[in-house]
Amino acid sequence: MTIQQLINDRVVAALAAAGAPDAPAVVQPASKPEFGDYQANGVMGAAKALKMNPRALAEQVIAKLDLAGIADKVEIAGPGFINIHLDPTFLATRVEAALAADALGIAKVAPQKVMVEYSSVNLAKEMHIGHLRGGIIGDALVRVNSFIGHDVVRQNHVGDWGTQFGMLVAHMVESRAAGEADLELKDLDVFYKHSKKRFDDDPAFADLARDYVVRLQSGDAEVLELWHQFVALSLTHCNAIYQKLGLLLNDGDVRGESAYNDDLPVLVEELRQQGLLTEDQGAQVVFLEEFKNKEGEPAAFIVQKQGGGYLYATTDLGAIRFRVNKLGLDRCLYVVDSRQSLHFQQLFTTARKAGWLPQSADFQHIGHGTIMGPDGKPLKTRSGENIKLVELLDEAIERAFQLVSSKNAELPEAERRQIAEAVGIGALKYADLSKSRNTDYIFDWDSMLSFEGNTAPYLQYAYTRVQSVFRKAEDFDLAAKVVIAEPAEKQLAVALAQFEDVVYAVADSSQPHHLCSYLYNVATLFSRFYEACPILKSEGAVRASRLQLAAATAKTLQTGLGLLGIAVLETM
Ligand code: ARG
The missing domain is CATH 1.10.730.10 (Isoleucyl-tRNA Synthetase; Domain 1)
Structure with missing residues (x-):
């Protein structure tokens, strides 16, 4: 048991003995040495609930508090804080035990199945500075949760689907025919730019790209094979970065947006049957009263475009159903840029309303800020491009x-x-x-x-x-x-x-x-x-x-x- 938990339990017992049953002890490491080593702040709340003078309650709590062998001094400070000074002998024993044990003898939790989803790059382009924070933070969370005994699943929810893949595959085929593919694919951003230019300049190429998208979406084996090749290639770029950065992510952790394709029509139909869908300018939308847009109206969560295409939101709903039903997660941490906060709030709320995300499952968006340059704007190269x-x-x-x-x-x-x-x-x-x-x-x-x-x-x-x-x-x-x-x-x-x-x-x-x-x-x-x-x-x-x-x-x-x-x- 951690020292904090140990002291916490003792203070809770003392609070109960002093007439405040079930009151939280609120024990924390002290913020300054003069407050002792740990401090309990729970007395004030308990006194308020009992309409008692906090200092008087603190005195009763201290009289009942049994920290023999743990603390050698306990005192009241301020309006009712309890400062706890640890006993040197107790400390010595803790240090000895930590040294003698594996992994410093850290207590293990009752294991939960925890997913950490991180990195989740779009495979059409090269990884840039915007992918750094999520990768680093996600990896630390994987390590910490595994260390205390959770069963941790890593997940890289890559963006591997969408119309631009038709264009990229078409360009791959062309540059291969010209014997230039290997050279071109060394830099995905250059490759992307070239394909985009071809797409914009050459109507025949644009037709080919569009044809590939249709064939890709209808599951044409030949185009799927080409798409697989492109995805694998793009992932080797990612893996090189993961390795250099020392992230634990590898190919086995990848489950991209495309994995949920077959579920999308099914889940949209379910939303319809549950009465959660509204048609808005030809699109299928979930409106949630909880979230307002800039105009103060309910914000739209679009799950199907006009013309039938599915979106980022739809795939994420598919992923939730998979994670809950197939993986049986207790907890899921989505380590993603904070600017996607509204998306995740809408996502979790929709999934709860649809009954796909049980209350007991703890799904959270672990948002992070942006890396800025000296001018206080997102850091870019001098010419204003993303830093690779x-x-x-x-x-x-x-x-x-x-x-x-x-x-x-x-x-x-x-x-x-x-x-x-x-x-x-x-x-x-x-x-x-x-x-x-x-x-x-x-x-x-x-x-x-x-x-x-x-x-x-x-x-x-x-x-x-x-x-x-x-x-x-x-x-x-x-x-x-x-x-x-x-x-x-x-x-x-x-x-x-x-x-x-x-x-x-x-x-x-x-x-x-x-x-x-x-x-x-x-x-x-x-x-x-x-x-x-x-x-x-x-x-x-x-x-x-x-x-x-x-x-x-x-x-x-x-x-x-x-x-x-x-x-x-x-x-x-
Ligand atoms: N690929 C997305 C992007 O680059 C991030 C995906 C985050 N994860 C998720 N489950 N939506 O913006």
Whole structure:
């Protein structure tokens, strides 16, 4: 059980014993050291409900509160907060247990089947900077949820259908005939532009493209085969990026929009039978009172175009039915740009009304903001185009290589290249994950690659420093007793013991930045401890205990960064 849960249960019991049964304890890690290590805020709410003076209730709660062996000091602060100071012996035992266990002994949940849907690129074009955040955040959520014991399904809901695929397939056939396909398909954006130009300039080509769309949609085997080839090719571009970025996504996680084709007419018919459809200018629309457009009228959720075509929304309804009926998900996290928020609200509401999404299933849009340039507008190239993700990743690695070379010129180049990959990709990921996902942020190479502050290089470097202590230590006992005596030891131990709470908080909120702030705090407290408490120069049990704190720090940094998809290094 996490410390937070442990204390929470005890405070709830004390509240009940003091005459406030079922009152929530609201226990959280304290925001400042003077508030203790954990703080319970539940007394105020309970006192209000009982029409009691909060301080008087707090006194009764403290009198009943049994934290023997957990806390060595409990005090009332302000209007009725309870500040809880953990007992050093309790902390020492927690650190020892974490070191002795696999994966720091993090408690496992009752497993749920959780899908994380992320990346979900449109396959007609090359991946660009707009795909970075969702990829990174989704991957961290996959890792965190799996780590605490959930059964996690990754899903890449790629855009692999729609009229432009007729045009792309036609162009593929043509450029192949001219022997240029391999060259052309190296860059999907160029390929797309060329096909679009052909489409606009040459009526015969446009007819061919339209013919392909019709044949594709009617399931013509020959065109389907060509379309498959294009999709596979486009996915190899994606896979190269996933690999470079260290995402867990692979071909097995792909289930694109096209997978739901056959269900679309069926589900639209069901919506009609349920009386949820309205015809609006020839289109089939679900109007929901809950959502208003700019004019203040119910916003339209279009599921079938005039002329019969289906849309993004229809496919997403098909995906929900599949995820609920076939996969039996308990929870589904859609990691997608926040600008699609209305779409997802309409989607979930429609699916609930249609009875396809049971109340018990927790489907959420995990929105994220945009990466901005210094001018406060979405970051683009100088000529106003989307920045290609391959180029951005290569630049991150190259910049990290310059940085590592300037610090450590004597390392062999091959080693510097390896370090640069972990540092460059780590910096890019961490810069993103350390900010609240809901807001936009301004992209800045210098700050993300800095060795100071809340950055990946700082944390990776902190890890190498701890490791260097072990290289110098020569002998140490991995089962030595931990003894917490100095304030700097206690502060570090408290932070280490809170790892489990933080991981659970990230899983609940889908907000990885809590883990980043936490790891930054651990690294900072380790520095303070390292300065205040000599490790290698001390002796006997004290030395052994401090080495254990160092070992727990290294393990926590490594595990925590691992949950963010960031590698640690032995030297850098
Ligand atoms: N392919 C879409 C786009 O690029 C994103 C898909 C998000 N996922 C979903 N289930 N709608 O905008």
